[in-house]
Each structure stands twice: as structure tokens, then as C-alpha cells.
Amino acid sequence: MTTGSEFPIEVSSRIRRLPPYLFGQLNKMKMEKRRQGVDIIDLGMGNPTDPPPRAVIEKLCEVVQDPRVHGYSQSIGIPHLRREVARLYERQFGVTVDPETEVIATIGSKEGFSHMCLALISPGDTAIVGDPYFPIHVYGVALAGGNVINVPLGNDQAFLRRIAYVVEHLYPKPKLLILNYPHNPTAMTVDDVSFFEQVVQLARKEKIMVIHDFAYGRTAFDGYKPPSFLQATGAKDVGVEFCTMSKPYNMAGWRIGFCVGNREMIKALATIKGYYDYGIFTAVQVASIVAMRNGEADVAHQSEIYQKRRDIVVEGLRKIGWEVESPRASMFVWAKVSDQHLAGQGTIDFCLRLMDEAEVAIAPGRAFGENGEKCVRIAIVENEQRLRQAIRNIDGALNKGIKAPTATKLKRKAGKE
Ligand SMILES: Cc1ncc(COP(=O)(O)O)c(C=O)c1O
Incomplete structure (x- = not known):
């Protein structure tokens, strides 16, 4: 071209x-x-149009005044921020993660996801993505040189059966399974963690890594609480979950999210990011700590x-x-x-x-x-x-x-x- x-x-x-x-x-x-x-x-x-919590904006304004925060930050995220993410996972989902090795900050989950694809996918590798899909789930794999197998999305059991069929019949075997519940664009959800338990079993058996995009994990109605992939037994052995500050806290323009879970996958993402970026503006990271700590309401x-x-x-x-x-x-x-x-x-x-x-x-x-x-x-x-x-x-x-x-x-x- x-x-x-x-x-x-x-x-x-x-x-x-x-x-x-x-x-x-x-x-x-x-x-x-x-x-x-x-x-x-x-x-x-x-793209959220409501403002972030007042206290978060105030914290940002306060931290910006500090002359020490204007240099390059840490690519993986400052330790206090990663610790706050671990606390949030414990509080919200009863999931224990090590903030040193199992949590990394990303410049929004889209950046994190794309670079995770680069970290895991070699040219010619294959990833399974449900169809319809959030576009970056396909583009991220394609940009990394991989191929996408689209499996029609359906109710969770039908979708799992289709995935199992593809995994069994495809050679070479797919390397990665990409999931997203609550789903964009269809808003599909899973009832509880049992779906993810089955995913983990399949992933273990077939040796497929899993990425769960949990961007809408905290945007739910009528008392429904979306389960985290990491609540499934053994999930950390096979995969990671991406979450974001963009949707629950209306901080989409601030560009901050996280990847949590398997330490080898996190390490691979940290390696790629270490070459590509110098981290998120420290003031944004500090304000995000306040959001997670006090922003439940x-x-x-x-x-x-x-x-x-x-x-x-x-x-x-x-x-x-x-x-x-x-x-x-x-x-x-x-x-x-x-x-x-x-x-x-x-x-x-x-x-x-x-x-x-x-x-x-x-x-x-x-x-x-x-x-x-x-x-x-x-x-x-x-x-x-x-x-x-x-x-x-x-x-x-x-x-x-x-x-x-x-x-x-x-x-x-x-x-x-
Ligand atoms: C499913 C899903 N994942 C990821 C993103 C990107 O979020 P972020 O702002 O954290 O990059 C979006 C944004 O619309 C989304 O819908």
C-alpha cells in the first residue's frame, strides 16, 4: 500500500x-x-459522559501541584496502586492476588490487551474469539500476527460446546481464548462463576491460555453481580483478567486499567510494556487509588x-x-x-x-x-x-x-x- x-x-x-x-x-x-x-x-x-467522582478530581489537582510527580513513572504501575487493586479484588470478589507479581497497571485495558497479544501470540498462532466481538479482541490478535477463529456467541453452554469442538478439531491447537462478560456489544452475561470453572477445566485440559476482559464487571443492574474469572478455582494457572477505571469511575480519558492473574502472563506483558512505555502519569495513578479506596458508592x-x-x-x-x-x-x-x-x-x-x-x-x-x-x-x-x-x-x-x-x-x- x-x-x-x-x-x-x-x-x-x-x-x-x-x-x-x-x-x-x-x-x-x-x-x-x-x-x-x-x-x-x-x-x-x-464513552462515558458523566464525571469521575469529585474526590478523585480533587486528588488529581492536589497531586499535580507536587513537583516530584512529573517525571516518568513506573511502567508496571506504582506499588501503592497495585496494592489497592489487590485489596479491591479481595473485597469485591474474595480473590487473593499478589500485588508484586499478579497485578500490572495498563494505559487503559485496550492498551494492556493489545500488548498482551503481542506478548503471547507469535505469527501464525491462533486465538478463539466469540462473534459478535469487541473489535480490539480481533485487531489485537491480528496486529500481533496471529489468526482469529470466530466462534458464534450463544448461551454460555452452547458457546462452551462450540469452543471445545474447535479446540478438539483445529490443528495446530489454538493458543488463546478471549472472553468478555458482561459482553460488549451484546451485553450478554454469565449467571455465576460455574461458567468460568468450566472454562478453566477446558483450558487446563487443552493447554490454552485465557484472557477475560472484565471492563463492565462493575456496571450491573437489578442486584446482579458479574463474577470475576479469577473466582474460578485454578483461574490464575491459566489466565488473566483485564479491568478498567474507564467505565465504573467515568475515567475513560485518563487511560488507566489493570491486568490481574497469571504471573507468567503478567511478566510477559511487563516485559513488552517495559520497552514501549514509561508508565501512566503518577498523579493519575494516585487519584485512581482514591477512586478504588473510597469510590464504592x-x-x-x-x-x-x-x-x-x-x-x-x-x-x-x-x-x-x-x-x-x-x-x-x-x-x-x-x-x-x-x-x-x-x-x-x-x-x-x-x-x-x-x-x-x-x-x-x-x-x-x-x-x-x-x-x-x-x-x-x-x-x-x-x-x-x-x-x-x-x-x-x-x-x-x-x-x-x-x-x-x-x-x-x-x-x-x-x-x-
Ligand atoms: C469490552 C471492552 N474492553 C475494553 C475497553 C477499553 O477500555 P479502556 O478504556 O480501559 O481501554 C472497552 C471500551 O469500550 C470495552 O468495551
Whole structure:
């Protein structure tokens, strides 16, 4: 691939073998609309819009004043931070981890996951990922030179059977199994730790490493408590879990997360990170300690906010004739689009149409894998009033042929109506 200029810039095979980026057209339209002054209700990305806890911001401001914190930090995270993560695992999940060898800080779980793939996957190795998937679970493996086997996601027992079948019949055997519960994009969950117990047994038998992405482990509703992979007996022998400050504490822009579990895997990640980065800004690490130590009520409050928004979106969509399940965790509502509304189009075109006519951005299921087609993902990241407006706009555009207010206004102004 070249840039088209005289001088041939040839990008690496690593970039060339990446699957196409399916959000491109939608992002372009969103930017174009915004340039025109259209107020898009953006439910496209799981990007929290609520603020982090007050005390965390105050701690950041306080630590920033200290002249000693502005140098490079420790790539694996400062000891106090890793100790706080270990305390949180003990308190929340009854899991004991050694903060020295079984915990590492990452620049968000996305960075940690990608570098873990680089640390574990050699060119030609294979990883199993459920489909639909969170894109980095596929791109991280691809960037490391590995191959992805997509196994259709389903209820947990059916999914496990499919994984076992693939492992038994594939040669060479897959090296890595990537899991994510509560799941993005489908919001699927597992009932309890027994699912992970079975995963550990399979992983041990077949000698497959496991990565569990637990980004939504603390965003749950109706009394449901997502189990940690590390609660399963022997989980630390076979795998690790990634968690993040982004979702429970609304610290997505701060870029901080963790990887916890198998010490050999953590050591491999630490080696890669030692070459690539100098660690997260110390002030962010110190403020994160405060978040984890004192932020229990804030995390619970944030889940309550999402639960109310979930109810508005689920009830609203049902009222306008959509079939939707009410999720018990995550920041997403995953909804099937009726054939009538799809009108022979794929979900990317459907979402482009919604952005144009309803001024609502949502994510097309196809962008999360072949099995996502016919579904869309709605991130419940805007406030209740805007979510209600979004449903009204969708209803107007799809069922009543009414364009959203700004679209109509702009067209009128341009003399088109
Ligand atoms: C399943 C999942 N994993 C990881 C991430 C990335 O989180 P972080 O901000 O910790 O990199 C996200 C963000 O949306 C996610 O949905």
C-alpha cells in the first residue's frame, strides 16, 4: 500500500492484514453533520459522559501541584496502586492476588490487551474469539500476527460446546481464548462463576491460555453481580483478567486499567510494556487509588444511572415495536432490527439512515462481526431526556416518515423544503 504521493511509503503487512474499519462512513457522516450544526444524539460509542467522582478530581489537582510527580513513572504501575487493586479484588470478589507479581497497571485495558497479544501470540498462532466481538479482541490478535477463529456467541453452554469442538478439531491447537462478560456489544452475561470453572477445566485440559476482559464487571443492574474469572478455582494457572477505571469511575480519558492473574502472563506483558512505555502519569495513578479506596458508592450510583437509562431505552424501543431484551449489565442495549425497518439493507446503511433522518448515532451490529448483522448497539451514555428524544426521533424517522427537527430546519433554510 502506498500513500499516492511520489515517494512510496509502504506500510507494514501488520497494517495491511487488519480487517476493514467499519465505523469509517458513520464517523465521517457524524463529523459532517456536526459541522452543519446538527445536534446528533450520540449513542454510538461506550464513552462515558458523566464525571469521575469529585474526590478523585480533587486528588488529581492536589497531586499535580507536587513537583516530584512529573517525571516518568513506573511502567508496571506504582506499588501503592497495585496494592489497592489487590485489596479491591479481595473485597469485591474474595480473590487473593499478589500485588508484586499478579497485578500490572495498563494505559487503559485496550492498551494492556493489545500488548498482551503481542506478548503471547507469535505469527501464525491462533486465538478463539466469540462473534459478535469487541473489535480490539480481533485487531489485537491480528496486529500481533496471529489468526482469529470466530466462534458464534450463544448461551454460555452452547458457546462452551462450540469452543471445545474447535479446540478438539483445529490443528495446530489454538493458543488463546478471549472472553468478555458482561459482553460488549451484546451485553450478554454469565449467571455465576460455574461458567468460568468450566472454562478453566477446558483450558487446563487443552493447554490454552485465557484472557477475560472484565471492563463492565462493575456496571450491573437489578442486584446482579458479574463474577470475576479469577473466582474460578485454578483461574490464575491459566489466565488473566483485564479491568478498567474507564467505565465504573467515568475515567475513560485518563487511560488507566489493570491486568490481574497469571504471573507468567503478567511478566510477559511487563516485559513488552517495559520497552514501549514509561508508565501512566503518577498523579493519575494516585487519584485512581482514591477512586478504588473510597469510590464504592460512586460506582453503585453510576450503575443506578445506567439502570434508569436502560429502562427508558428498552421501554421506549418496545413501545415503538422493537424486540429488545433488557440487559442486566454493561452500558449497552443490543437490539434486533426488524426486516421491515432494515428494508433489505445491512445495519451499516440502516445506521447511516438513522443518523441522517433521526439525528441519532448508534452502532451497526455488523461492525462487531458477521453474527452482529441485523442487530444494533445502543450505548446509554446520554442523559434521560436525550434518550427519550432519541427514541422519539427514531420512531418519527422509521414509523412516521418524520425527519428529526434540525434536519428539517436545515433543509428549509437551504430552500429545499
Ligand atoms: C469490552 C471492552 N474492553 C475494553 C475497553 C477499553 O477500555 P479502556 O478504556 O480501559 O481501554 C472497552 C471500551 O469500550 C470495552 O468495551
